[in-house]
Amino acid sequence: MNDLYGEDLRERYYDWNLLKRVLFYLQPYRGLVLLSVTLLFGVSLLNLAGPYLTKIAIDDYIKVSNFAGLDRIAVLYVSALAGAFACQFLQTLVMQYVGQKAMFDLRTQVFSHLHRMSFGFFDRNPIGKLVTRAVNDVEVLNEMLTSGIVMVFNDLFTLAGIAAILIYLDWRLFLAVCATFPPLLLATAIFRTRARDAMRKYRAHVSAINSSLAENLSGMSAVQTFAREEENYRQFLDIHQKKLGEDLRALRYNSIYLPSIDVFSAMGIALVIWYGGGRFVQEEIQLGVLVAFLQYLQKFFDPVRDLAEKFNLMQSAMTSSERIFELLDTPEQLPNPENPRPISRARGKVEFKNVWFAYKGDDYVLKDVSFSVEAGESLAIVGATGSGKTTIVNLLCRFYDIQKGEIFLDGIPIASMNKYDLRRQIALVQQDVFLFSGNIMDNIRLGNVALGQQEVESIAQTAHSHQFINQLPCRYEQEVREKGSLLSLGQKQLLSFARALAFDPRVLALDEATSSVDTETERLVQDALAKLVRDRTSIIIAHRLSTLKNVDKVLVLRHGQVQEFGTRRQLLENKGIFYRLYNLQMSEDLGDIPEEKRIPLSDPLP
């Protein structure tokens, strides 16, 4: 499967299960689909009326010099044209409507499904891939639904209609024409397998070319700083030449096949002239029949050509649908319990009891972690990089499910709550602030549109954001641009505090920023933080010694295990790690003594 750049080359024309599943999305609109097919039937029929009317005109009126009859035919002809126009117009509208509606349903479903996935899923799947599922693959499927599947009916109707009329006009002549079908079918079969192969490889090469281009463009700095220009160009050219090769091969097949249909069509016509002409001479058929035969035969080969193209469309649509269904079949990873315990407003007591957790396999990140924070208390978590600090916060929000142990909020296991209710109690403030496109106002209140201008402003005032927001050209309506170069790092932090305040949580989970901001902003950040933790339970991943001064309890983590836990007073009495950290904070002297000497501590940790 990996031979052509991982592009999946399996064939999927005949995967009926897949097709059934796609058609399922048309189910709610089956009435309209039926209408559309009926209209198509009308279109095919009316489009076939022209040559038949010509036949009647020739045999019944022109040859017997009946002017009035000819006028009648003209009127019929116009009506047929107008009817075909109306049917076709309606059909296009109806089918597009159905297709768009079905797409709306499918795309909304994919989007909603993405929101049911856990962070574990997003850790594994690159964003670009998921965006392709929700946007491009759905688009390809739309094309198949609106112009692929239904239009196949059109081609089939037309083929069947022409065959029926020809048999009705003169079945013996039709049989003669049938002599051209076997070579036509043979040619089509030969062409199809080869062209399909060439097209598939071509497509695989095209996506390889595109990735190569995109990769070179995004990673141009790497390419240039390593002076790899020539080598990368050579690699690009290599794929590109293969692509051109397949492109030209597909062209060659098309160049042979499409004209060959015309030759077969001409063979049929020659047969009609020779055999039909003979029958006319023997007065077995009328001249009009011959002319109609000639005209119908010319129309007969269009749907044949069309059908070949539709197969290409089907192939890519099937691949897309399989990818979409693969995503939709990924089960929700953190399902809500069947009968969740209702919580409206928590008091805010948080407890971890013998919690074990691994992101993958049995590579435990947290081992037997227990601690508790009373409502309204504040807890600082300290530990080295990778000791599991952030994981604790993620687990509290139930972004991942734990393997062993239990987590409680107000004494209720969080696994027995509706996870949305749970998360509504907790505001998470992360180190790097993610700003959404939209204005400042929307970025503070997020979806909570119940908050008016005044309320948002007062929240911003509390979070020391009002001042800098007021200095922006459009104040609260200022659009935040991508990557948010509009705001400084410190301002973004303040904005994220405002966001948390607007959410008014019972529990605040905050990952203190490690990066340094200027002294004035730092003062504002500290002050806003103090207001933020007031009257609510707060869990702070501490990166500053000064933070330790202001919290009620401290949790020291080491390699995923609780090293020390307790109130500040208890821990100070313990004279453990916290005690030493606390002293460090107290002593202003941080001189240039190497740490190893300053802190006599390569010690007692088990």
Next chain:
Amino acid sequence: MPAFRSTLSNKIKLFLPHALAYRREIAIGVAALLLTDLAGLAIPWFFKLAVDLLPQKPAPGVLLQYGGLLLSAAAVQGVCRFGWRQYLFGPARKIEFDILNRLMSHFLVLDKAYYQVQKVGDLMSRATNDLRAIRDFVGMGLLILVDSQVVILACLCLMVYLNPRLTLYCMVPLPAISLLFYRLSGSVGRKQQIVQAHLSKITSMVQENLAGIRVLHAFVQEENEKRKFAGLNGEYIQKNLELARLYGVFTPSLIFAIGIAGLMSLWIGGKSVIAGDMTLGSFVAFNGYLAMLSWPMMGIGYVFNLTQRGLSSMARLEEILLARPSVETAPDRETSPFRVEGGIAFRGLNFRYPDARDYCLRDVHFEIKKGSSAAIIGMIGAGKSSLVQLLPRIFESERGTVLIDGVPVQDIPLRELRRSIGYVDQEPFLFSASIRDNIVFGQLGAGEDEVRSVVGLAGLEPDLDRFPDGLDTMVGERGVSLSGGQKQRLALARALIKKPRILILDDAFSSLDAETEETVLDNIREYARGTTTIFIAHRLSAVRGVDRIFVLERGTVVEQGTHSELIRRDGYYRKIYKSQALARQMEIFMQ
């Protein structure tokens, strides 16, 4: 950069040579096309002869002759069709190939100043969609231009010959087809652009949702986002349906207009036959020529749009091809041999990014001795990365302000300069290839020993043991299957394997845990003895041991000295050192 006005002659100068390269094939193609048309025109004429002959009760042999004639005309047509498909569409594809190659080589020359302004998505769209439009313009455009003119002219002549009056009647609806096609396909194009633009809105919304999914889920915004998405999606449907309405009118009206012409021919032509002005055979042939006209009539409208799109696409590619990199090496200096030793000097350096208003580096003046180590620290946005990026000339500095071994970087052959500098940044770009290929990226043709040795230096060995395919593990698109720390160490290995004279580590270990960082730093210290090494780091513990530390603030060096000197001064360094005390202590306690 002066505003560039794109003119037709400019486009011709840029793109015509590509077409001229295939002039022989194109000439064959046009000739085949003319022959196809000629054979096609003969067929209705054979009809006419056959039909007119029928009432005289010809012998079967005669009819067989007509059948044979018809078949041979069709055979000629078939062969020639093959000819023009091969020789008109073939060159169009080859021209596409050549232009894309040219674009790619040009992309490789353009520098970071260019890529900072351009979006990759936009450049991609130009290299694919616009290129496609040009290919269609060359292939289809040429085909239709020749075909429609020849066919229309010939058919009209023959029809006039058969029945001038009838031709006049039938010609009434035909120009309407061209006009209709031109107008409608124009507005279809515009609506299509609107739909496309809306689709990219949907794309960015999905993209943003996924990028910010942690915030959205933490703040329980799922339902709000779904509502917003449904709204956006609903608008998209509306716009699509507007487009569908146009389509709905489009094809049926074409068929209708052609049908009207057919009606004229049947009605008025039929009367002519009854009146004896015209034989039945002529009537059949007339109908045949009329049917042949419909496609070229549409084609004339289509070719206008193709041309419009083709020309605007050429203009968009032209913008890329005429862009010039700000970093350019004078060709005469490129050849002169030069060997970088590693001494670095900044002399009164002022720098601002192209198109930026403010200077981000001001009066930077210091030296780093050959083979010594230095650290540059400061807040985000102080100009640390900007400063070091001037060394490998990722951005261009004013000549004489950045020197290596006493020579302005501009006078060092670019290739030698970049080969001798190893630059590792915080978010390294990895290619979707194996780990080995990503390492060898730094030094083509490096042996297994060398790869193993840098893997060891970068502390990647324990990680490799855990991968089933070891060095041959694929890292996925941009290295998605690796952790942040693994990516950074892989980038380090990639830089080390080229044995740089100057090694720049631009916050290159930010994702490593303290223990691994310490090991890797020890390795580098050992390995880099004699290599000029510049560290940029936020964690000061990593840089305490360097020969000299420079503190940047708003683009200027405000403090410099050794760790001991700086910690005694009451400045930025001391302040940051204090604020990082907790983290540092934790790392020490927790070893």
